[in-house]
Amino acid sequence: MNTLTIIAAAAENNALGKNNDLLWHLPDDFKRFKSLTSGHKIIMGRKTFESFPKPLPNRTHIIITRDKDYEVGHADCMVVHSMDEALALVKEDPLAFIIGGGEIYKIGMEYANHMELTRVHGSFEADTFFPDFDEDQWELTNKEHHPKDERHKYDFTYLTYIKK
Template sequence: MIAAAAENNALGKDNDLLWHLPDDFKRFKKLTSGHKIIMGRKTYESFPKPLPNRTHIIITRDKNYTVNYDECLVVHSLEEAIDLVENEIAFIIGGGEIYKQGEKASDKIELTRVHGTFEDADTYFPEIDENYWMLTKQEFHPTDEKHKLSFTYLTYVKKEDTLKSL
């Protein structure tokens, strides 16, 4: 899973992000380029067009939903999405409900923790349970001329003894 979430786990409002962090966008692009990205329909529709150099797997309950891009596949459950990912790296990129469902199937979380709280959000990242997840890396990014908020890149890996129990 890959996400940017505030300290209160806020992800977004009205299908948009609550902040603008250019370095986080660059990191997202670097990590996800060349891989499959799994998302809900609303997340997909928040993009002006498909993201380059990635296969988009879009989850929707709407059996009639179609997308006219070769790099996009439409499925109707997270299980179907995961079936399209064999032994390759794929990223669950949102939204909130897809993250909740995806936690069991994931073995790693790349989280950008945005230092701030946003009470007016309507989408949230699930709480990270440190009984199941171990923080393995963190890198702080202070505010600067391009970033009004500070943030920390956090990498969590699922603990070995909990890989199947979540």
């Protein structure tokens, strides 16, 4: 494994989602997510996977669940039961992504060496949160502000971090 990237959009209060849904609609962030993750393996929890209408095109989904009987009948989906199993499936890949949710991000923080965080400027009521992380362990290498506009209800900033 060369690069294991956490990719997330989280509010200033670390809110990620509520009732298995996103709290905002940011088309440019969706485009960036698609462009960064296309062609790669994406690691996620079962609830995150089930929040998609169908598997995301041009990506291999690695779904972590405690449910030993959980199955997904789709060629681009693999079911595993731990982060260790998920990491074993990406160890030969030059790049893989951890895409959520909250619990998977928390576990993945230990293993990731790169982070693409979209910080949504606002605080939201949520039931799922991005984990706090020690900014002393991460170096901010890029920061790109995106003001709100007719297609984006909130300002947001793309933050790229590399683990020190």
